[in-house]
Amino acid sequence: MAEQKIVATTGNSLVAEAFRQCAPDVVPAYPITPQTTIVEEFAKFVAQGRVHTEYVTVESEHSAMSAAVGASAAGARVMTATSSQGLAYMWEELHIAAGLRLPIVMANANRALAAPINIHCDHSDIMGARDTGWIIYFAETAQEAYDNTLMAIRVAENPQVMLPVMTTLDGFITTHSIDRAQLMDDETVKAFVGEYHPENALLDTDHPVSHGNFAGLGGTYFEFKQAERTAIDRSLGVIKSVGAEWSAVSGRPFDVVEGWGMEDAEIAIVVIGSTAGNVRHIARELRAQGVKAGVLKIRVFRPFPFVDIAEALKGVKAVAVLDRAESFGAEGGPLFLEVRSALYDCTTRPAMVNYIYGLGGADVKLELIRRVYSDLADIAGGVAEPSGLVYLGTR
């Protein structure tokens, strides 16, 4: 395990630091709240000569991702960051980055989408981008945001994967709050992430290639999409092995799903992102009272770790899934639908309830989490039936 420096800083600072340590060749970026300080601090590193990156100030997120696609196809290691409307504005290029199998790494500060205008945290932006072919990590803390970024570059550039990766952190909660974190020294990170040697670079004039060609009119589009699906499925194993490697270096455990008290849990909450801390706090309180409460935090959302989730939840009596995004008109939030689907093939299935919470940065008070566990205890005890979708904490 390598020596680390303990720092008190924000999630965004740590992501900027992780970018610098990965030494990308190109960072095209556009500022958007609450992501801005990532690219702002990174721009400062470039200005100070602490990293030799071509920093491209583009005129929109659409251009940022276009430039990222171009630079990555040219053979560069490319990183960028965005949030909310910016991520939505990148939508078509997100598909292109994944379709061309370009290992771009992007941080997303999870933030609500308009209307009405809102700059605070929820997962509507990232859930809108969940089917674009990107691998998606979620961070609970600034530390995880840092660790995820370093692991992401290794996963993206793995020859078995070659897909873009999004590392997300909750807007203002994780991006701007000052947190305690351990920072690795540059040399160790450099050794961990390694150098990027692109295979089919456009700038390799000795071996000219052409990217992004036409495959319509009875062409090969379908087969390419199948190859993309194979690659993202295969990435789960790579994510786990890179995670194990980083664990050995950093001393911090990593798994695609991380359980707390799940070994003998009778009631459990499934959660992603920063709210996991609050949930664990209440679970710990309940454990002290003898309630068998558990928490299942999902750290990698794409590829969705179905098997790991089913394995963790199959023995539980009642499960609540907390969604920080809507899927209007669907039978619950996006996380709920997939968790429930993951459990369909289990012989014993827990009762399941879905809570939509914290949209647009609405406070996630401990009281609300306590209420979810109390509902679960009622369901597990046979006192109450699982209800439909619940909006947690609305007036």
Next chain:
Amino acid sequence: MSKWDISSIDDWKSEDFPRGAMIPEAGNSADYVTGGWRSERPWRDESKCTQCLICWIYCPDSSVVLNDGKVVSFDLDHCKGCGICAHECPSDAISMALEGCELPEVK
């Protein structure tokens, strides 16, 4: 280096294609038959043709075939039927005919 062989591309499975919709070599566009989606084809009246080569200059697909500096035929594997040749021909020697009709004159 041997040329990239795409002769059996219609039978390729997803894992046989190069990653990410890429063409891994240059200078192979002639291997791709691009005339398949043509709805009209050009034909040339040899008696009106003055061999000015305007059609050859304008053809965006290099599909006007010359022999010894003279127009002899059209390359219908690559002609996409855009009609520029017919439009630009100063002596109305080229016209566009519906694809699929009988045209013995077309070589």
